[in-house]
Amino acid sequence: MILSEKITEERKKNGWSQEELAEKLSVSRQAVSKWESAQSTPDLQKIIRMAELFQVSTDYLLRDEIEVESNQGSTEYGSAEERSVHMVSMEEANEILNWKRKLAPRMAGAVALCILSPVLLIFLLGLADSHIWGLRENMATGVGLTILMIMVATAVFIFITGGLQGKTYEYLEFEQIETAYGVTGLVKEKRKEYESCFLKGMAIGVVLCILAVIPLFMVMAMEAPDYVVTASVSLLLILVARGVYLIVRVCIIKGSYDMLLQEGDYSRKEKQVKKKKDTFASIYWCTATAIYLGWSFWTQRWDFTWLVWPVAGVLFGAVSAIISITVKEGE
Template identity: 55%
Template structure:
């Protein structure tokens, strides 16, 4: 048994995560990950520290012919149950990255469909209100809601389909795992080569979302009394925001797949525990937002302005999620 395997074995016996062992040694989690994947070897001082922490001899750690008499299953300290930790092979890692890469444009397009779905209804409602066109309010609402529901239904179909394809690999985003030799190096190399694309996509997407309101402001100044013209640019705002969000999701999905395999960013072990506790929050939040939108729209009949609920809900969601994470972390 090589040193890398012995470090893994002894860490599991003590029920420590890579992050916890790194804290005890005063090194980074990435350093521990490299030791365990045989990507590097700890120096003599660290080997002595490891022997003291694990209560084993340095001979045991360094000499491959010395093996333990038995092994102990990994203990999940969060739930207190015996749970063997998964080891991700190179093939599994590549499959996961391919699934996420193929899903990225599909999910991004589905989100854009949800964002732009109210656009026809907004345009028709504005035309009906202007009374310059032969469109009644009832007709505009009927056509608009039908289109909105069709778009949302198609988007939900895409979400469910993509989720089903990735379900067999979802443990990589939710559970602790170890990587086989060479996996970490491969992922880091691909992540490094993708960072320029990621930065560019985020930058363009954010700029589009910010500038989306500019045409609406300009037209509002020039055609202040022509409200039916304004609704076209409200719809344009949604389209531009949809494109911006599309770009952000495309690159973020791919980058998240790298971070998930490296257990970095939002995929550290502590973050995974927090996400597990908050897994019902996003669904509940958006159900409430949808209920408020439909309730206000049907109650007031102002479908032309009730769309503002969606961008407000979108801006509030990160704040709500962040506050919930802080509360969960404070409670331990």
């Protein structure tokens, strides 16, 4: 149990209401409510007083947090006094988690918009090539490119505004942090509750990306007309966009827990590597975008040039792994 749960349990064992406990501690009922909902933490004097009232030891109330602080002070990285760290309070931790939950669908939606942007263009060009509905190629290109640019511009706007809003918490990605007592237990509890949702989202997202190619393979096997092939490519991108949306959304939320716990991609060693990889990532994806747009406009094969993205994604993973290994070996 984390501190907030222990306070609630001990209060109920003694048959006290929140108002009665607040009166004994000379605080407001709202303060006790925030402690029990893990929105804030009591100061040390209040912890000592509660230990006396509940007839338990302060070690019992703070036991999990004491163990965490002991691990954080390990000699592998030096003591807290020897490092420049940012202290994260309970209130700040809750703000970060809430912000990430609100940010996740927006950022995932922006990624999906980028994938969906050429869908209408591909579909209309397929109709124009087959002379269906009397649609001319120039009109199909004009309408399709207009929608493409609007969707890409919208996605870029979301990326930029999301990044600006996150400047306040940028230190979580690069700096070493320490958490106030109660924070680690709270975050671990919430991450455990989210685990099933994360696994479900990842599984569905990956399956959608894999199954997305089936309609295209089927129409190619049946030697369907060109407009049917381009329509199946559009459907492929729609399914991939949905799958990627789910993957990005759950990964952002799970990443917020890893950030505060300094685990996974946000461990102390990984933060050192991340600083050096970010410059490469910015250059890489700008280059990939330039290649995609340049190739597409030059050849007008929007039904084919989308292959740049899966290839770029695979290569990025491979190159990033090589860079990580090289940096770690260098250190």
